[in-house]
Every structure is written in structure tokens, then in C-alpha cells.
Amino acid sequence: DTGVSQDPRHKITKRGQNVTFRCDPISEHNRLYWYRQTLGQGPEFLTYFQNEAQLEKSRLLSDRFSAERPKGSFSTLEIQRTEQGDSAMYLCASPGGNSGNTIYFGEGSWLTVV
Amino acid sequence: AQSVTQPDIHITVSEGASLELRCNYSYGATPYLFWYVQSPGQGLQLLLKYFSGDTLVQGIKGFEAEFKRSQSSFNLRKPSVHWSDAAEYFCAVGPSGGYQKVTFGIGTKLQVIP
Numbered sequence: 001d002t003g004v005s006q007d008p009r010h011k012i013t014k015r016g017q018n019v020t021f022r023c024d025p026i027s028e029h030n031r032l033y034w035y036r037q038t039l040g041q042g043p044e045f046l047t048y049f050q051n052e053a054q055l056e057k058s059r060l061l062s063d064r065f066s067a068e069r070p071k072g073s074f075s076t077l078e079i080q081r082t083e084q085g086d087s088a089m090y091l092c093a094s095p096g097g098n099s100g101n102t103i104y105f106g107e108g109s110w111l112t113v114v
Numbered sequence: 115a116q117s118v119t120q121p122d123i124h125i126t127v128s129e130g131a132s133l134e135l136r137c138n139y140s141y142g143a144t145p146y147l148f149w150y151v152q153s154p155g156q157g158l159q160l161l162l163k164y165f166s167g168d169t170l171v172q173g174i175k176g177f178e179a180e181f182k183r184s185q186s187s188f189n190l191r192k193p194s195v196h197w198s199d200a201a202e203y204f205c206a207v208g209p210s211g212g213y214q215k216v217t218f219g220i221g222t223k224l225q226v227i228p
Contacts, residue, residue, distance in 0.1 A: 002157070002159075004157075006157075033215065040220075040221075041220060041221070042118075042204050042206075042218030042219050042220050042221050043158070043204070043218045044218070045215045045216070045217070048215055056215070091157060091158070101146060101163075101165060102148070102160060102163055103216060104160065105150075105157040105158040105159075106157050107156060107157040108156070108157045110155070
């Protein structure tokens with residue numbers, strides 16, 4: 001258990017529907033990351049928060065994607081008007097350890113768009 | 115830009131045999147290097163990390179990795195593989211001195227045969 005919780009673990013949705021994923025990070029660190037992993041690929045960086053501020057967004061994050069971290073604690077990742085190409089595992093990560101230089105991942109949220 | 119190459123997509127070894135998974139990175143300065151392991155449908159578990167100091171680092175589950183700056187490599191090794199080591203292994207690189215984001219390789223899928 002890394003201390004990073006994600007919900008839901010699995011989501012099947014019809015194309016065109018909206019979905020939202022939640023991440024609860026390790027509490028004592030102010031940074032939070034979202035990654036996406038498709039089958040046969042390594043995780044790819046999506047976005048990064050420091051406290052409430054979203055400091056960086058990947059080009060992978062189209063305008064249908066929005067991430068928030070309203071109180072600098074948990075974060076949500078919403079995908080609007082889902083497409084089949086959005087099917088992937090969405091991973092949340094949080095720094096941990098003594099120096100905070102290592103990121104620890106949650107179990108991920110699997111999205112299947114049918 | 116930072117990048118990671120894992121040249122072996124799939125490796126099969128016999129249980130009890132030794133293992134070496136290759137990783138080459140590209141980064142303009144001294145990198146932080148990581149190996150993660152992922153079982154099917156699960157998140158990523160940190161095996162080991164290199165920040166500085168001794169270039170041979172020990173991790174969990176009997177794994178070790180050696181940082182070779184001259185070869186831009188960070189290969190993962192284990193002297194005797196167990197059937198439970200079957201999983202996908204990801205090498206990753208991140209910037210030192212102020213954590214931003216980590217870039218992953220495509221992964222190496224390890225199959226262990228009895």
C-alpha cells in the first residue's frame with residue numbers, strides 16, 4: 001500500500017458520456033501527478049499540481065480533460081464526451097519518502113469506453 | 115528532453131536463472147533513475163532508485179541496478195528469478211534537484227518458465 005488511493009478502480013462507460021476519477025494522495029506532500037497508461041505502453045505524464053495550482057499540462061490533455069485539486073488535497077480528473085481512444089489506465093502519483101524525490105503510484109483507474 | 119529506452123519488449127527466463135533488464139536513458143544532467151514493477155491490472159510498485167552516491171543500488175525483492183554514466187545505462191539485475199517475478203518492468207528517469215515529472219520507458223514484460 002503506497003498511501004495513494006484512487007476511485008473507482010474500474011469504469012465502463014458509453015462513448016460520449018462523462019467520467020470522473022478521484023485521487024487521494026499521500027497527505028504530507030503538496031505535489032500530485034496524473035499519468036495515463038495504454039496497453040503495451042509505459043505511463044505518460046498528463047498533469048501536475050503543487051497544492052491547488054496546476055503547474056504543467058501535457059499535450060495529451062485535450063480540452064475534453066480537466067483536472068482539479070480544489071483544496072490542495074484530493075484531486076479529480078474528468079473526461080468529457082469520452083471517446084474509445086480514452087480507454088486506458090489513469091494513474092495518480094504522489095511524492096513520498098524522506099526527501100519527496102520518489103513518486104508513489106496508486107492502483108490506477110481503468111477506463112473502458114464502449 | 116529526457117527519454118528512456120528499454121530495448122527488450124519481452125524476455126523469458128527459467129526459474130532460478132539470472133536476469134538482466136536493460137535500460138538506457140537520455141538526459142542532459144545528472145538524472146534520478148527508477149525501476150518500477152507492474153503486475154497485470156495493478157499500479158506501479160517502486161523497486162529501487164538512484165539519486166547519487168554508490169552506483170550499485172539495492173532494491174526490494176532481491177533486485178539491484180547499476181548506474182553507468184558513461185553508457186547512460188541503468189540495468190536491472192537479479193541473480194535468481196522466482197516465478198512470482200513475472201510482471202512488467204519499467205525504467206524511468208526524472209530531473210534531479212527539484213522534482214518535476216518522470217518519463218517512463220515502454221516496459222519489458224518478463225515471463226518466467228518453470
